[in-house]
Amino acid sequence: MKRxxxxxxxxxxxxxxxxxxxxxxxxxxxxxxxxxxxxxPDPFKMFDKDTRMSVLNDKPWNIEAKAHLLDEKVTSNxxxxxxxxxxxxxxxxxxxxxxxxxxxxxxQEKTYTLNELKEKFTQHTYQLTLECGGNGRSEFDPPxxxxxxxxxxxxxxxxxxxxxRDVLExxxxxxxxxxxxxxxxxxxxxxxxxKEPISRGVPMAKALxxxxxxxxxxxxxxxxxxxxxxxxxxxxxxxxxxxxxxxNGISVRNKVHDGNKMTGTAYRVPCDxxxxxxxxKDEDMCIIESxxxxxxxxxxxxxxxxxxKKTLEIRGHAWAGELEVAKMEYSIxxxxxxxxxxxxxxxxxxxxxxxxAKVTLPKEGYYEIWARATDTNGKSQPMVLPGWNPKxxxxxxxxxxxxxxx
Amino acid sequence: xxxHEEFKKSVTIIYKxxxxxxxxxxxxxxxxxxxxVDPTFSAFKSDETPAYTVAEDLDEDRIENGIHVRTGLVExxxxxxxxxxxxxxHSALLVTQNRMDSERWAATIDWMQETQNLWDLGKNEEIIxxxxxxxxxxQKKGRRQNLETIEWYELEE
Numbered sequence: 001m002k003r004x005x006x007x008x009x010x011x012x013x014x015x016x017x018x019x020x021x022x023x024x025x026x027x028x029x030x031x032x033x034x035x036x037x038x039x040x041p042d043p044f045k046m047f048d049k050d051t052r053m054s055v056l057n058d059k060p061w062n063i064e065a066k067a068h069l070l071d072e073k074v075t076s077n078x079x080x081x082x083x084x085x086x087x088x089x090x091x092x093x094x095x096x097x098x099x100x101x102x103x104x105x106x107x108q109e110k111t112y113t114l115n116e117l118k119e120k121f122t123q124h125t126y127q128l129t130l131e132c133g134g135n136g137r138s139e140f141d142p143p144x145x146x147x148x149x150x151x152x153x154x155x156x157x158x159x160x161x162x163x164x165r166d167v168l169e170x171x172x173x174x175x176x177x178x179x180x181x182x183x184x185x186x187x188x189x190x191x192x193x194x195k196e197p198i199s200r201g202v203p204m205a206k207a208l209x210x211x212x213x214x215x216x217x218x219x220x221x222x223x224x225x226x227x228x229x230x231x232x233x234x235x236x237x238x239x240x241x242x243x244x245x246x247x248n249g250i251s252v253r254n255k256v257h258d259g260n261k262m263t264g265t266a267y268r269v270p271c272d273x274x275x276x277x278x279x280x281k282d283e284d285m286c287i288i289e290s291x292x293x294x295x296x297x298x299x300x301x302x303x304x305x306x307x308x309k310k311t312l313e314i315r316g317h318a319w320a321g322e323l324e325v326a327k328m329e330y331s332i333x334x335x336x337x338x339x340x341x342x343x344x345x346x347x348x349x350x351x352x353x354x355x356x357a358k359v360t361l362p363k364e365g366y367y368e369i370w371a372r373a374t375d376t377n378g379k380s381q382p383m384v385l386p387g388w389n390p391k392x393x394x395x396x397x398x399x400x401x402x403x404x405x406x
Numbered sequence: 407x408x409x410h411e412e413f414k415k416s417v418t419i420i421y422k423x424x425x426x427x428x429x430x431x432x433x434x435x436x437x438x439x440x441x442x443v444d445p446t447f448s449a450f451k452s453d454e455t456p457a458y459t460v461a462e463d464l465d466e467d468r469i470e471n472g473i474h475v476r477t478g479l480v481e482x483x484x485x486x487x488x489x490x491x492x493x494x495x496h497s498a499l500l501v502t503q504n505r506m507d508s509e510r511w512a513a514t515i516d517w518m519q520e521t522q523n524l525w526d527l528g529k530n531e532e533i534i535x536x537x538x539x540x541x542x543x544x545q546k547k548g549r550r551q552n553l554e555t556i557e558w559y560e561l562e563e
Contacts, residue, residue, distance in 0.1 A: 055499075056499065056503060057496070057497050057499045057500050057503070058497045058499055059495075059496050059499075059500075060496065061499075086535065096435070139546035139547065139550070139551065140547075141546060141548060142544060143504065143505040143506065143544060143547075145502070145504055145506065145510070145514060147500070147503060148503040148504070188523075189496055189522070190495050190522060190523035190524075191495075191496040192523050196524070260521075263523075264517075300561055302553065302556055302561070303556040303557045303558045303559055304558050304559065304561035304563055305558050305559060305561060307560060311560065313563070384548070384549040384550045385549050385550060388533035397550065399554065401553075402553045402556045404509070404558065
């Protein structure tokens with residue numbers, strides 16, 4: 001509540017400065033009418049999010065879930081994290097929404113309306129895991145710059161759209177195509193109309209995958225505004241920043257796309273491992289592609305007390321970027337011993353997988369249940385933080401919950 | 407004695423008269439002052455929510471319990487330089503989430519100037535960086551921290 005009041009006040013005061021320090025004719029404002037700048041700034045209402053979500057940043061909006069809020073097999077909007085780089089576009093006219101394909105490597109520049117996309121190409125639906133590259137950043141030492149995500153910047157919703165590949169084939173791409181980059185309708189925080197808040201992309205191989213969609217539906221409905229209404233890219237298993245929202249353009253490039261947040265240190269990690277706190281030159285930073293293997297215990301919520309029993313069911317999800325999760329284990333003794341969880345196959349490639357286990361705790365006391373996933377290449381989640389990197393990406397350290405018996 | 411009693415009586419009467427007079431006068435003054443403040447007697451119209459009461463919130467640099475209410479920043483030397491230079495494009499929440507030393511804040515400012523349209527901060531740069539490293543210092547976390555802020559609850563199944 002405090003935060004909400006704070007946000008309300010913050011929005012109120014910062015916006016009133018736009019119209020001057022006093023509301024002239026304030027007493028003439030009709031009863032019951034709240035001026036535009038006073039209208040509900042409550043992010044939970046505005047974005048239809050559960051009030052247990054954590055607001056990390058209100059300009060731009062960045063909101064994350066908590067582990068136990070992600071218990072659903074398919075994530076609902078109300079529990080889906082928001083990661084914005086700029087200002088959400090306003091006054092979207094769905095009937096005049098277009099997407100233009102251009103760049104060095106298209107045979108011809110071509111524009112489609114949203115309706116043309118929907119009618120001309122076959123529609124596909126996939127459950128796709130989207131995780132922010134910086135999920136888990138808050139644990140890095142020395143601290144890494146950016147939004148201090150804990151565990152909740154991940155979701156797996158059901159996305160419906162057309163394959164980017166089908167559209168690219170219709171546009172016609174040249175043999176020298178290397179990368180696609182998206183362009184979108186959000187605006188830069190500085191207000192500069194010549195700057196794109198973010199314009200990232202993926203190599204052609206990823207762009208041409210079956211599951212890489214130009215999506216217009218999430219969980220069977222129009223995509224919520226904060227998640228890219230009316231059209232977004234979805235490239236599951238890669239940093240979610242590759243899945244551009246409010247997309248109105250695709251550049252097919254003959255080189256690695258150099259849009260905003262593709263270059264410098266953004267969404268890059270040192271090509272070779274570095275010591276914590278090291279300074280790394282831009283040219284020694286490499287673009288993140290597939291996200292690493294990871295898992296979350298979504299039930300029970302951390303802090304469970306078992307008074308009359310010593311067993312409990314745990315469950316959660318595991319994912320591995322481009323790969324599948326091959327093995328899921330839990331430990332009740334800080335990793336000394338590991339026990340197998342039952343693990344489901346993914347419903348489709350790039351969807352997270354569900355695991356469960358029945359845990360028995362030997363005697364009274366404090367326990368931590370740790371979860372560890374292993375991918376099909378044999379790579380497991382580390383128990384401590386993985387390699388430090390300047391921007392704090394790719395923290396896939398084991399998730400854990402606290403449990404007490406007695 | 408009689409005379410003395412009589413004198414006492416008349417003093418009391420005069421005294422009471424004065425009290426009544428000043429009380430009446432005081433009420434009139436209060437009424438007049440109220441009339442100046444609230445000429446429409448809106449305070450007595452309980453159902454109406456006057457649109458302009460928000461004006462009370464317009465002291466945009468109000469400090470409560472050592473916190474700058476609008477931004478959530480800690481009140482300390484350099485606060486207003488931070489408010490005026492660092493909360494125009496992004497929220498103060500992006501500032502307070504982060505913990506850096508002077509060198510890394512300076513590098514971050516350079517980056518914002520090179521790519522994000524941040525202006526030259528002049529003398530304020532040092533003031534801002536001092537404010538940040540003093541009030542939002544780096545804390546050691548090690549390779550893995552204890553689980554913190556656990557809310558214990560009875561698990562029913």
